[in-house]
Amino acid sequence: MVKGTLGAMVLSGSTFTALAGTQNRKLGIALVGLGGYSTYQLAPALQQTKYCYLTGIVTGTPAKEKTWARKYGIDAKSIYNYQNFDEIANNPAIDIVYVVLPNSMHAEFCVRAAKAGKHVICEKPMAMNVAECDEIIKACNEAGVKLGMGYRLHSEPYTQELKRIVAGKELGDVSFVSAEAGYYSGGSPNQWRLNKALSGGGALVNMGVYAIQSAIYGSGQNPVSVSAQEFSTRPEYFKDTDESISAQFEFPSGATGSIYTSHNANVNRHYSAFKRGWVELNPANSYGPLRGRKSDGSVIEFPHESQQKLQMDDFARHILEGTPNLAPGEMGKRDMIIVEAIYRSIRESGKRIPLQLGQMGL
Ligand code: NAD
Numbered sequence: 001m002v003k004g005t006l007g008a009m010v011l012s013g014s015t016f017t018a019l020a021g022t023q024n025r026k027l028g029i030a031l032v033g034l035g036g037y038s039t040y041q042l043a044p045a046l047q048q049t050k051y052c053y054l055t056g057i058v059t060g061t062p063a064k065e066k067t068w069a070r071k072y073g074i075d076a077k078s079i080y081n082y083q084n085f086d087e088i089a090n091n092p093a094i095d096i097v098y099v100v101l102p103n104s105m106h107a108e109f110c111v112r113a114a115k116a117g118k119h120v121i122c123e124k125p126m127a128m129n130v131a132e133c134d135e136i137i138k139a140c141n142e143a144g145v146k147l148g149m150g151y152r153l154h155s156e157p158y159t160q161e162l163k164r165i166v167a168g169k170e171l172g173d174v175s176f177v178s179a180e181a182g183y184y185s186g187g188s189p190n191q192w193r194l195n196k197a198l199s200g201g202g203a204l205v206n207m208g209v210y211a212i213q214s215a216i217y218g219s220g221q222n223p224v225s226v227s228a229q230e231f232s233t234r235p236e237y238f239k240d241t242d243e244s245i246s247a248q249f250e251f252p253s254g255a256t257g258s259i260y261t262s263h264n265a266n267v268n269r270h271y272s273a274f275k276r277g278w279v280e281l282n283p284a285n286s287y288g289p290l291r292g293r294k295s296d297g298s299v300i301e302f303p304h305e306s307q308q309k310l311q312m313d314d315f316a317r318h319i320l321e322g323t324p325n326l327a328p329g330e331m332g333k334r335d336m337i338i339v340e341a342i343y344r345s346i347r348e349s350g351k352r353i354p355l356q357l358g359q360m361g362l
Contacts (some may be wrong), residue, residue: 008114027316029040030056030118032079032085032092033101034064037123042100045308050184051316056087056094058109068113068256085109089116096316098150099123101194107132110147116141119314121321123150123208124305126332128200130340140329147313151213151327155310157302158281159217162272164281167219171295174255176192178267179214181207181285182244182262185237193263194241202241204339208261210285210337212322215249215257216273222357223249223257226338228345247342329359 029052031038046054056078057068065079078093087096097113098121099106107127113120120140126133126149140147153159166174169245182203185194193206216222228247232238243264249257260267270284277295284290288307292300317323334357340355 008253016042018069023195025051025315025320026116027052027095027119027319028055028078028169029053029096030080030095031056032058032097032099032113033105034061034068035100036060038100041306041308042066042098043314045306047310049313049316050322051313051323052096055092056080056088056089058097058329060081082340086112086116087164088118091265093165095119095319098312100150102198103205104128104198104245107135109203110136111139114143114145116145116273117145118148119148119152119182119315121148121315122329124332124335125200125205126254126336126340127328130333130336133329133336137329142321146315146319146325146361147329148325149327149329149332150311151331152195152307152311153210153213153285154217155314156288156290156307158288158292158300159304160290161302162270162279162281163217163220165274166218166272168259169281170274171277173253174219174251174272174274176255176265176273177215177218177249177257178213178259178269178271178273179218179284180260180267181210181214182260182265183207184266185263189237189239192223194238195323199241200352201339201343202243202264203261204245206261207285208245208339208342209335210262212351214284215272216362218270219251219255219257220255220362221251221253221255222334222360222362223338223355224252224357225250225343225352226341227350227352229350230346238263242346245342245346247345293362328361334361 053074058080060082097118099109100123102127104120110120110122225248226247228244231244232268244262248261268286270278270281279294281290281292289304314326318325343351345351
């Protein structure tokens with residue numbers, strides 16, 4: 001591998017080139033898994049990014065190698081399959097590996113990417129359980145590589161504005177937060193999202209992660225307890241995974257929160273109630289443009305940009321310039337701790353489950 005050193009840092013090829021002050025300040029990204037999200041969101045966004053670009057692909061489908069190589073001008077040396085993936089360690093053109101596979105494959109490929117010396121972006125949910133999250137974090141720490149979650153909303157301006165209002169207490173303290181994230185699933189009942197062995201769960205691990213995230217950044221705090229209930233109206237379709245879940249949070253300030261997630265309802269909303277008013281985002285978690293309004297009648301409005309472009313550029317800048325990691329691995333692990341607590345509460349008939357998260361992921 002072409003490497004350069006700068007002080008105590010060991011840098012891969014393109015990072016070194018970037019810091020050496022040449023015109024190439026872009027990091028190379030390899031997408032692992034070329035399904036819907038890579039095809040329709042990430043690859044197009046990587047045509048717009050300023051600090052990173054698409055240099056490699058990892059796919060189990062040989063036909064995609066040709067189409068992607070042609071469409072995006074990908075060098076044959078930067079095309080891998082799941083078997084020879086570890087050879088990516090010898091490819092200086094690839095700085096970041098972005099794992100966009102079914103959830104059951106996240107831990108394996110994040111760990112292999114870290115062991116290959118590549119920075120890692122992991123799609124949500126981080127993994128199948130907290131133990132797997134720990135494995136990913138440990139592998140990245142041991143390899144000295146950066147780890148970011150594919151939590152695109154942290155780079156998105158409406159969400160950033162909400163966080164700013166909460167942190168600055170512009171409308172006073174938050175007293176209640178409500179978050180809904182879900183969609184009506186009517187596709188093949190055989191899709192991996194409805195297969196627990198591949199997904200780890202249903203609506204909660206898919207869209208529910210957005211509702212959990214939203215309750216946390218919309219209150220500025222981690223919950224200290226959760227109680228949850230599950231509802232099933234189409235059990236013949238949702239044979240293996242949860243359809244709809246409600247959960248209630250208590251926060252350390254005394255604020256409370258309510259989330260709802262579903263694979264049976266199109267819900268996409270955030271509401272923070274403060275001492276002196278409220279803020280609503282609706283939609284709150286789709287690809288945008290989002291919309292926002294406040295209790296004083298004003299609207300929150302920003303020009304639309306690809307959220308994925310902003311997210312990948314933020315992560316590349318974190319590597320290149322040391323800017324904050326907006327969605328670190330600890331945040332993904334924290335959310336998985338909450339997911340596990342929600343499932344436990346459901347198993348125990350809605351029992352209040354205490355959480356000891358402290359400042360984790362905030
Ligand atoms: P998808 O079903 O469209 O694609 C999955 C890809 O994985 C396909 O290319 C498929 O060939 C490959 N694959 C490898 N082994 C497989 C197996 N055993 N079963 C099924 N597919 C297999 O899924 P997607 O929508 O691209 O989701 C991929 C990941 O991205 C998931 O973790 C998902 O949660 C996440 N995602 C995140 C967002 C977001 O907004 N951040 C949006 C969509 C998906």
